Amino acid sequence: MAQPLQPAEPPKARAFEAIVDHIERQVLSGELNPGEHLPGERELVTAFQVSRSSVREAMRVLESNGMIASRPGDPRGAVILAPTSGPLQKVISRLAQASASSLADLLIYRMTLESSANSLAATRRTEADLLQLEKAMARMRAARAQGQEAFSKADLDFHDVVANASGHALLRISAEAVRDSIEQLIAASIEQSPDDHALMQRTIDHHDQVFQAIRDQDAHLAEHLARSSLFEYYGHLLAKDEQIALSALASFGSNTR
Known part of the structure; x- marks a missing residue:
């Protein structure tokens, strides 16, 4: 049976994963607290030097994990949520x-x-x-x-x-x-x-x-x-x-x- 190919080096995180990891670390360290807002999409694109689609995917993952909530029509960025079960x-x-x-x-x-x-x-x-x-x-x-x-x-x-x-x-x-x-x-x-x-x-x-x-x-x-x-x-x-x-x-x- 053929052995699976082994990559020469660990794959780099995709752009949206890097954004998710960064924001999660800030929340866990207390740099971002429940009730505070993230920067808007345009600011995140500039800060991370990524595409809008990467930022949107990162926000989707964070929201799915219960870490943030987006509010339609709110000009501010997504809000950090308190931990839940x-x-x-x-x-x-x-x-x-x-x-x-x-x-x-x-x-x-x-x-x-x-x-x-x-x-x-x-x-x-x-x-x-x-x-x-x-x-x-x-x-x-x-x-x-x-x-x-x-x-x-x-x-x-x-x-x-x-x-x-x-x-x-x-x-x-x-x-x-x-x-x-x-x-x-x-x-x-x-x-x-x-x-x-x-x-x-x-x-x-x-x-x-x-x-x-x-x-x-x-x-x-x-x-x-x-x-x-x-x-x-x-x-x-x-x-x-x-x-x-x-x-x-x-x-x-x-x-x-």
Whole structure:
């Protein structure tokens, strides 16, 4: 079988790739911040000594990656966006679809992320964080009467508040991405509770335990609650051998009190 040809030297980046790399480095280094505008197309053509098509392709890639947003009719250049979970969620979804044990892998990943977020929140939380958690709990209780969709949003809000209290931005973004990936993966197979009100109340009770652990700065209990709750909610969707493996992870730390 013929061997593939090896280039004599690494291929040079195409013009639009060089623009993308340069702008990404500026954003990551803090030279460009969310809310700031890039120069207009004509200025970028001059600055990089490239064609308009190269600049337009670079802007398309950056926008696809969620790094910038173009606003039609705005005479200024594209605006730099704050980091979101969107691009990472796409990557995780692709990996999950290619994995033979995707749900189990995603649950392990989510258990790791959310238990870490809970633990850090318990360690780092401020009085302002506790106030936000109390408000999130109040929204969850009020949402019971508004239906499952409203309750789910209030539930997600609580997790976001905990992630923010952890003080770890990458944890927050990663947890949001894997959470969305799990919901996409099981959308067609997840069982609906015959008693939504009972499920909502159980969720509220669990979140109240998490709130108390964070308030009391009990990091070990806070991280255990994240793992055990996720296994309780999703474990029945796993194969038996996977249930056994994740059960051990879910129960780890249960004797901390």
